[in-house]
Amino acid sequence: MGVPISLTVNGKHVDREVEPRTLLVQFLREELELTGTHVGCDTSSCGACTIHLDGEAVKSCTILAVQADGAALVTIEGLGKDGELHPMQRAFHEQHALQCGYCTPGMIMSAAHLLERNPNPTEAEVRHGLEGNLCRCTGYQNIVEAVLAVVKG
C-alpha cells in the first residue's frame, strides 16, 4: 500500500514509499527526522508547520506526502545557505522575536516567504502577511520588528 515518492528536501534527493494518509509534516519529522518543522494544531490554523514547497510557503500539515511527489522542499533546517543563517533567522535572534521557540520555525518560513513576495512591506503589511501564524509568547511585536529589520537590511 506504500506509494513511491521522489522529491528534493533541502537540496537533497529523497526516494521513499509512504502510506497515502501520511501528512507531509509527518513525513518530514518521522521519516526524514527533520524535526524543526512543528505541529501546533490540527485545523491548519497555527502555521507552526510552515515550510517552502517549490518556493512558496505552505502548511505541511494540510498536504499529503504523496502530493509533494516531485516537489522541492525547504524546511527550517535548510533555509540558511552555505552554513550561514538566513537573514530572517538572524533577525529573529537579534530582535528577540522568539521565547519558547515552538512557533518560530514556521514563523520564520512564513516571514521569509512574505518578503520574497513583497520585499518592502509596511508594518501593516507584515502583520497582515503573518495572519496565518500563531505565537503565544511574544505578542508578535518583536516578530514584526525582526521582519522589518530584514527589510531595512
Place this chain on the structure above:
Amino acid sequence: MATVETGRAGVGDSPLRKEDAPLIAGQGRFVDDLKLPGMAFAAFTRSPHAHATITRIDTSAAEAIEGVVAVYTSATLGIEGGVPCASNPTGETKQPKRPILAEGRVRMVGEPVALIVASSQAIARDAADAVVVDYDPLPVAIHPEKAMLPGAPQLHEIAPGNKCVTITHKTEGFDAVFDAAPVKVSLTIDNQRLVPVAIEPRAVLADWVTANDEVTLYTSTQVPHFVRTFVAAVLGVSEAKVRVIAPDVGGGFGSKLNVYAEEFAVAQASRLTGHPVKWIETRSEAMVSTIHGRDQLQHATLAADADGRVRALRIHMIQDVGAYLQLLTPTIAHLTVFMVPGLYDLPHVDITLDEIFTNTTPTDAYRGAGRPEATHMIERMMDRLADELGMDAAELRRKNFIPKAAFPYTSATGLSYDSGDYEPALDKALEMSDYSTFEARRAEARARGNYRGIGLSTWVEICGLAPSAVTKAIGVGAGGWESAILRIHPTGSATVITGSSAHGQGHETSWSQIVESELGIPFDQVEVIHGDTGYSPYGLGTYGSRSLAVGGIALFNTCEKVRDKAQLIAAHLLECAPGDLEWADGKWQVKGSPDKVKTIQELAYAAWAGDSMPAGVEPNLEATTFFEPPNFTFPFGTHVAEIEIDGETGKVTIERYTAVDDCGNVVNPMIVDGQVHGGIVQSIAQALFEEAVYDDSGQILTSSLVDYMIPAASELPRITSARTVTPSPTNPMGVKGIGEAGTIAATACVVNAAVDALSELGIRHLEMPLQPARVWQAIQDAKGKQ
C-alpha cells in the same frame, strides 16, 4: 536594538539570548522530536459525553488491529491512585478522586476511558476509535450558578451541592463602614473561561526500563520535580528511580504547571508493555484534556465616600472548578481573594468565594492565575465609581493609591506589600498615552461614525511564589523555595543548575548575566542546565512570575557563597587576612595593592588543584543554595488602552496601547519587554477574542483553533512600553517578577476603554470577550432605551 553595545552582559544589560541558536535553526529538542529504540505510541479513547455511566467497554476490535500492542482500561491499567491535587485552602476542601482512566463513570467530555499502545500513531488512533464504549447519559451541571442550586445534577457523592470549597474573609468592622458609605456601585462581572493553548501541545515519552525498574519520563512540563514526586507516589516506585526531563518546552502559561492523567497512564503503559511509549496530544484533544483557565463570576459592590475615597468592598465570587481538581485548582481563585483590594488603600472587604464542580474540563492556573480576575474586577469597579461620581478615572485612582510612605503596607486581605510608588507609573503612562488630549480624538472618531474610548488599569500583583509558611497556611501541599547549584570548573567556566524550569523565559541568558555580574565569569563562559531531575536539586518549577525573584535569588546567593569561599582561598594564597581583601571586577585584591590580586579563574584552578587550600576549606568552587523567600513581591504599573469601535459592526480595534510597569530592578530589559508584550497580548486576547464555550449538554463548542480565536499579528496593536524602578526590599537583587504583569493588567484597560467609548449611550458595563456581535447588540439595546 537588543545587542549589547558595551560588550558587557551583566545584570541590567540586554545580551541576546543563548537559548535562540538551536531554536531558529530547527534544532530544538521538544518531546515529540525524541525517538527511542522500540518506541510505541499511545492514544486515548475519550468520553464524548459530559456526564454518563459507562455500562460496557469492548476493546476486542481495537485489540484485533494489526500493530496494536495493548489496550488498557481502568480495570487493566493497574493504577489505584488518582490525579493529585495539592491544594486544600480551608482544610475542608472536597477532593474527589479523579481516576487516571474513567472508573465506571465519566464527568466531562474528553475524559480518558481507554489507552491504546500501538506501533504507530496512526494505528493507535485507529484503535482508539475502535474501542466500543456504551454510555448511559446522566443529567449535566454546566453553569456553576445553576449547579449550586438544590436539585441540580450532582457530580460527586462527597461534594453535596457540587460545592468544592467555600472561602470567606471579612474584616472586622466591615458592616458599619459599608452601611455608612454614601456611595455604592455594583457590577456583576463574568471573567470568562479560557483555554491556555501553548502552541506545543502536551507530550509525554516514558521509558521504563523494567530490568531495574527505572523510568525516565520526558514530558512537556513547567514542573519536572512535581511530576517525579507524584509519578513515584501514584505508580508506587521509588522517587530515586524516576527521572523526569523537560526538554525544550513549547510554552506553558500555567497549563503545564500540572501533573496529568496522561503522564501516569503513559508511564504505566511503558512499564506494562516494556516499550518506550510516546503520547502527543492533538490540539483537538488539548481543547478538553488540558486544564482551562479563569471562569469566575463576581458580584461586587464597592462603597465609597462622596469624594471618592474607597471604604469597603463586598464580593461574592463563584469559581467553576470543572469536573475534577487538578494540581492547584482550588488555590487559583483563592489568589483572587488575596488580591481583591488591588493597589488601593481599601480598608474593608467582605469576600465569599464558592468553588463549584461542573461537567466541564477542570480549571487551574492560567497566566496570572487568580490575579487577573482580581485586577479586572477592582479596575472595573473603580471606573464604575468614577463614572458614578463624575470624576476622572485617573484622579480617582490617584486619590486611593496606597501612599509611598505606607510601605510595607498590610492589605485588608492580610498581605504585606513590599514596596510601591504608584503615582510615577501613572503619570508616565498618562503622558505617554496623550491622555490629556484624548477628547479631541474621541470627537474625531465620532465624526466618522465610530466610538473611541480610553481606559486605565492601575495594577498590582503578587509574585515570587512563595514563602513556604504562607503556602502551608493557604493549604498548598508544597513549599515555595527554589534551588541553585553553581559549579566553577578548573578552567574558570561555570555551570549553573537551576531548579526553575524555563520554557521561553530566557533563564539561561538571565542566569548567566547574574553570574557575570556577581563573579566576573563572562556570560559566554556560563552554561545553565534546567528541567532535568537527574541533574538538578529539587526545584519547584517556573510559574507565578517566581523564577527570578526566587530561583534567581537562589543563584545570586550561591554566587555569594562561592565568592566568600574564593576570598578565603585568595587570602591564603596572597598571605593576608580575608578582611584585607576587596572584591572588584571578578578579582579579590589586597586593598591598596592592585598588583596583589587573584582572579576568580585563578582561584577556581587553585581550588581544583587543592594543594594549597587554607585549613578547613574543602577543595573546589561549588555551592548549592535553597532560597526561602521571606515575602512575596508586588510589581505594579499603569496600562492605558485607547480603542475604537466600528459604529456599524461593533468591532473593537485597539488603536494605542501604553504600558508602564515596575518590576523592581531589571536583569535583562530586552527579555522583560518581551514578557510584557506577550502578557499584554494574551490579555488583549481575553478581552477581545477568546472564550471557551460549552453548550447546555456539556459539549464544547470552541473545540479547535478555528472557533477558539487566538489573535494573530494582523489583529494586534504595537505596544509602547516603559518602566519605573522601585526595588523590592524582599530580596538582595531588588527584583520582583514580570511574566504575568501584562496578562494581569490588560483586560481591564481594554474593557474600561470600550465602556468609556460607549458611555454616551448609557452603557456601564460590557462582558468579555468584546466580540463584535456582543458590542453591536449592546449598542442596539442602549439606543433602544434612549
Place this chain on the structure above:
Amino acid sequence: MIPEAFDYVRASSVDEALAAMAHGARPLAGGHSLVPALKLRLASEDTLVDIARVPGLAGISVDGSTLVIGATTRHHDVATSADVAAHATALAAAAGGVGDQMVRNRGTIGGSLAQNDPHGDLPAVMLALGAELVLRSASGTRTVAADDFFVDYYTTALADGELLTQIRIPGGQTQGAYAKFNRRAMDWAIVGAAVSKGADGWRVGLTGVGPVAVRAAGVEQALAAGASAADAAGKAGEGTAPQDGLDGSAEYKRHLACVMVRRALESAA
C-alpha cells in the same frame, strides 16, 4: 490528526480522474478543504484521486469576452492575475483574502466552490459575477450557472462522478468588490458581500446569511431602479436565513449583510 487509511491515485487526465471517480474516488486538488476534514476524521474516503497535475485544469485565460479559470488554479494565482483584475475585480479582491498566505498558495478555486462552505468567500463572488461552472463526467460536459450550482449547506449541483473543471466569467466586470466581515484575518467570513456590475447591471452575492450563498435580489432591484448604494444596501437582509451562533445572532448577520453590501458598493464605485 491522522486520517483514516485510504488509497491514492494520481490522474494525468480528466478522463483518468473521471474513471477513478466512477469507482467512488473523491477528487483531491489543493486539499485545503478535504485534508483537514480527513485529519479530524469528520470525513473518510476509500480512494482519493489527485487532480492537481492534470494538464489544462489550472490556469487563467481570456476567451473572447469570457474570463476562464481552471478549477485547480490556486487562490494566490487568481488574486494576482492581471486577467482576473481586468475582468473580475470582485474575485481578485476575494481570492486575496481567502484564509492566509499559506492557504492561498495551495487552496484552489474549484476546491472552494465544490466544498461550498456556507461561510466561504467564493460562492458569493460567483453569484455576483454571474459565473458559469463547467462540469465534466463520463457522460459528457455540462455548464451550470452559479445561480443553480450552490444548492444547499455544503451541497452543490455536482452529481456523483462529476468533476468541476472550469469557471467561466463574463468579462469586463471592473466595477466590483468584496467586503468581508470576520474577527481575524485568517477566518471564514461571518458575513461577506460580493458586488459586481455586469452587462445587466449590478449583481450582489452574500455569504454567511444562510445555509448557502445567495443573491441579494432586493438590493439588485433597488440599484436597477436607481437607488443610492446606502438605500439599496438596506435591503440586503431581506429573504436571508442566517443562524444564531457563536459569531452572532441572525439579526446581527442580517444587519452585517446591509453594512457589507454598502461598503462593497462604495468600494466598487
